[in-house]
Amino acid sequence: MADRARDGHAVEHVDVAVLGGGNAGLCAALAARRAGASVLVLEGAPKEFRGGNSRHTRNLRTMHDAPTDLLVDAYTEEEFVTDLMRVTAGRTDEALARRVVRDSAECPAWIRSFGARLQPPLKGTLHLDRTNVFFLGGGKALMNSYYAAAERMGIRVRYDAQVIGIELVDGAIRKISVREPTESVTVAAKAFVLAAGGFESNLEWLKEIWGAAADNFIVRGTPYNTGMVLKLMLAGGAQPVGDATQFHAVAIDGRAPKFDGGIVTRLDCISLGIVVNKHAARFYDEGEDFWPKRYAIWGRLVAQQPDQIAYAIVDAKSAGLFMPSVFPPMSASTIADLARQFGLEPHTLEGTVAEFNRAVAVGTFNHAVLDDCRTSGLNPDKTHWARKLDTPPFWGYPLRPGITFTYLGLKVDERARVLMSNGEPTSNVFAAGEIMAGNILGQGYVAGVGMTIGTVFGRIAGAEAGALAVA
Amino acid sequence: MLSPEALARGQHVMTVCNACRYCEAYCPVFQAMENRTSFAKGDVLYLANLCHNCGECLYACQYAPPHEFGINVPRALAEVRLASYEEYCWPSFMAGMFRRSGVALSFGLSAVAMLVLWTFVQPSGARGDFYAVVSHDVMVGTFGVVGSLIVLSMTIGFARALNSSVVSTFRWTAIRDVLTLRHLHATGEDCTSDLEARTPWRRYFHHCTFYGFALCMASTTVAAIYHTFLGWRAPYAYASLPVALGSIGGIGLVVGPVGLLAQYRRRDVQLKDSAQRGLDMSFILMLLMTSVTGLLLLVLRGTAVMPSLLVVHLGFVLGFFVTMPYGKFVHGIYRTAALLKFASEAP
Numbered sequence: 056m057a058d059r060a061r062d063g064h065a066v067e068h069v070d071v072a073v074l075g076g077g078n079a080g081l082c083a084a085l086a087a088r089r090a091g092a093s094v095l096v097l098e099g100a101p102k103e104f105r106g107g108n109s110r111h112t113r114n115l116r117t118m119h120d121a122p123t124d125l126l127v128d129a130y131t132e133e134e135f136v137t138d139l140m141r142v143t144a145g146r147t148d149e150a151l152a153r154r155v156v157r158d159s160a161e162c163p164a165w166i167r168s169f170g171a172r173l174q175p176p177l178k179g180t181l182h183l184d185r186t187n188v189f190f191l192g193g194g195k196a197l198m199n200s201y202y203a204a205a206e207r208m209g210i211r212v213r214y215d216a217q218v219i220g221i222e223l224v225d226g227a228i229r230k231i232s233v234r235e236p237t238e239s240v241t242v243a244a245k246a247f248v249l250a251a252g253g254f255e256s257n258l259e260w261l262k263e264i265w266g267a268a269a270d271n272f273i274v275r276g277t278p279y280n281t282g283m284v285l286k287l288m289l290a291g292g293a294q295p296v297g298d299a300t301q302f303h304a305v306a307i308d309g310r311a312p313k314f315d316g317g318i319v320t321r322l323d324c325i326s327l328g329i330v331v332n333k334h335a336a337r338f339y340d341e342g343e344d345f346w347p348k349r350y351a352i353w354g355r356l357v358a359q360q361p362d363q364i365a366y367a368i369v370d371a372k373s374a375g376l377f378m379p380s381v382f383p384p385m386s387a388s389t390i391a392d393l394a395r396q397f398g399l400e401p402h403t404l405e406g407t408v409a410e411f412n413r414a415v416a417v418g419t420f421n422h423a424v425l426d427d428c429r430t431s432g433l434n435p436d437k438t439h440w441a442r443k444l445d446t447p448p449f450w451g452y453p454l455r456p457g458i459t460f461t462y463l464g465l466k467v468d469e470r471a472r473v474l475m476s477n478g479e480p481t482s483n484v485f486a487a488g489e490i491m492a493g494n495i496l497g498q499g500y501v502a503g504v505g506m507t508i509g510t511v512f513g514r515i516a517g518a519e520a521g522a523l524a525v526a
Numbered sequence: 527m528l529s530p531e532a533l534a535r536g537q538h539v540m541t542v543c544n545a546c547r548y549c550e551a552y553c554p555v556f557q558a559m560e561n562r563t564s565f566a567k568g569d570v571l572y573l574a575n576l577c578h579n580c581g582e583c584l585y586a587c588q589y590a591p592p593h594e595f596g597i598n599v600p601r602a603l604a605e606v607r608l609a610s611y612e613e614y615c616w617p618s619f620m621a622g623m624f625r626r627s628g629v630a631l632s633f634g635l636s637a638v639a640m641l642v643l644w645t646f647v648q649p650s651g652a653r654g655d656f657y658a659v660v661s662h663d664v665m666v667g668t669f670g671v672v673g674s675l676i677v678l679s680m681t682i683g684f685a686r687a688l689n690s691s692v693v694s695t696f697r698w699t700a701i702r703d704v705l706t707l708r709h710l711h712a713t714g715e716d717c718t719s720d721l722e723a724r725t726p727w728r729r730y731f732h733h734c735t736f737y738g739f740a741l742c743m744a745s746t747t748v749a750a751i752y753h754t755f756l757g758w759r760a761p762y763a764y765a766s767l768p769v770a771l772g773s774i775g776g777i778g779l780v781v782g783p784v785g786l787l788a789q790y791r792r793r794d795v796q797l798k799d800s801a802q803r804g805l806d807m808s809f810i811l812m813l814l815m816t817s818v819t820g821l822l823l824l825v826l827r828g829t830a831v832m833p834s835l836l837v838v839h840l841g842f843v844l845g846f847f848v849t850m851p852y853g854k855f856v857h858g859i860y861r862t863a864a865l866l867k868f869a870s871e872a873p
Contacts, residue, residue: 103592110588113548174551192586193548199585317588319545379563381545
């Protein structure tokens with residue numbers, strides 16, 4: 056229902072307004088609609104890029120006590136909670152974490168109830184067939200199914216809709232201001248669900264924290280996570296959660312586009328060779344642990360190097376041992392030539408490789424186990440899978456920190472209500488997804504849990520908002 | 527022939543897809559892709575012939591246009607697939623026919639065939655007896671020569687399509703997949719066929735067309751056996767086997783192409799390779815003209831228009847046959863080769 060204010064400005068009235076059109080936002084919208092409310096989704100991206108970071112996802116972590124049609128064995132509540140405790144080093148709200156874990160069991164059925172399809176993994180590189188269900192076609196296909204269901208159910212969606220103002224008074228949002236390419240709209244709703252993600256694509260905000268280094272960060276996902284809703288809420292007195300200075304990052308191919316490069320910019324060869332910085336020096340144990348477990352630390356490691364760049368080097372022995380990258384490797388028949396392609400000092404890199412090769416002890420190479428191929432006497436040593444770089448062609452990839460998400464969010468309670476800084480819950484404001492994931496993920500990450508948090512809290516927030524609006 | 531640009535586009539999309547693999551459960555294109563780390567020309571031609579041009583992977587793709595990677599697998603592979611028909615074609619100098627194989631050429635060839643056949647028409651034909659109009663010897667001679675040439679040509683094309691990588695193991699599953707169009711619904715639901723809707727109609731209409739065609743060929747074969755070995759002369763009764771097969775097949779061959787034509791018009795333009803339009807249209811229309819004139823011939827075989835109608839029908843059949851190795855018909859040959867290869871690659 057739309058009308059015009061006295062100044063000709065459009066005003067939209069709706070039961071539930073959902074700010075953000077990713078997984079959490081759509082789950083909230085669908086749940087609110089099922090509760091009988093009229094729903095309007097405000098998606099900041101144009102239709103082609105709708106879905107936030109969910110369009111880059113692939114799977115969702117879900118507990119189950121017995122094998123299902125998609126998952127083997129069991130992944131119990133306790134094991135899931137233990138995994139969360141481990142990766143966050145205890146920086147989690149255990150009550151909320153348990154709620155996510157318990158409700159995760161219902162997520163596959165929820166997803167399928169909207170016509171979205173799940174698949175058994177075929178031969179995914181991470182082998183998550185016990186803990187994670189995979190979306191057939193990936194996260195964008197899931198979002199397409201949700202949007203199609205939303206349309207069937209009469210949920211309205213406004214694309215290109217940037218929230219620029221939130222009127223938060225006495226613990227309630229009265230209305231919000233939305234800017235679209237051709238007009239500005241005020242949305243007045245009985246309840247609001249905030250599902251607008253983090254601020255990882257807001258380069259100015261990143262610079263406030265990281266200074267000039269932020270110029271060298273690559274944002275792996277959507278360019279539309281500007282953090283505007285988060286910022287407006289914090290300015291309005293909502294209680295923050297999570298470390299404002301931290302983000303989750305992985306080391307990705309330095310040739311990736313600034314935004315939206317997603318999964319294909321990933322590099323899986325780090326544990327097979329060596330990694331050097333711009334001074335052609337090694338700086339961390341490349342063979343510390345299995346690659347999936349170490350995947351997430353290299354973003355930070357590279358971010359801490361001068362100019363936030365590093366170079367991964369493997370030789371021909373590693374061909375075929377890692378997933379092909381979307382960018383062809385830089386290839387050379389000598390280390391010196393590879394150094395020149397990188398813009399590194401050739402003699403220094405030759406020295407680093409020679410020193411590494413001398414330190415390699417002969418072992419039995421086996422990439423499937425923590426093998427006995429290691430160096431000795433280096434600082435730092437490479438503790439597994441260390442083999443001499445001696446077989447041309449040598450391949451190299453530039454590495455940059457690729458930011459996945461930020462940890463700063465809004466504090467919520469078990470009903471997804473946003474809390475004010477005095478600890479009191481807001482009366483009509485709910486949050487779901489990355490904007491509140493910091494309640495559960497104080498640090499770290501475990502594959503597929505972002506989609507679990509978004510789905511579980513999207514449903515809670517939507518059901519609460521819907522019930523409030525139709526009461 | 528496959529242009530360097532089309533090959534490069536095919537290689538680009540497969541390189542991006544192979545680093546992503548989110549679509550791996552959709553169809554054999556992605557499973558075959560994962561068995562490779564680089565994509566030579568023969569690989570791209572093979573992958574292109576595994577693709578049904580359905581659209582699932584385009585709609586699911588986070589890198590689809592307007593993303594700067596611009597990934598559109600169905601379109602890129604459609605371009606390669608069209609070129610593959612020329613690459614596999616025998617004799618090679620006929621490859622250009624694919625580019626010229628439009629509606630006008632097909633109808634023109636049919637018209638020429640009608641004119642030639644007309645010179646063989648015997649004016650005092652008995653009612654309902656086709657051989658009294660065009661003699662059995664002329665029919666067998668014409669169709670025998672044309673048929674042998676197209677079988678030879680398509681056999682060599684099939685061998686060329688297989689040869690880009692050797693099929694080591696024959697598996698019957700490949701034949702099943704060909705005959706059931708399995709990979710248009712192998713995920714348990716039909717693939718998208720018009721825009722983002724999942725409906726079985728494209729598959730149903732294709733089955734009507736394919737099996738309609740097969741029944742018509744069966745009808746002709748049975749009639750030939752009746753004539754040659756049993757001495758049973760046409761015209762055959764409505765309840766006879768040749769007429770039953772031909773009637774059912776002919777109806778399938780009307781319903782199928784009309785449905786496919788409707789599907790084609792509704793298809794998402796993002797998926798279509800506009801360069802292939804002439805090839806698609808001429809194929810569908812020639813099938814339709816063959817079946818419509820055939821059914822008319824059956825109904826009107828006792829009337830005075832029969833001799834003219836017979837010439838028109840045979841003209842369309844001949845025109846269709848002549849263009850078979852150089853028209854859209856070969857898509858089935860090359861997809862069969864690709865699926866045989868795919869089945870032999872399976873673990």
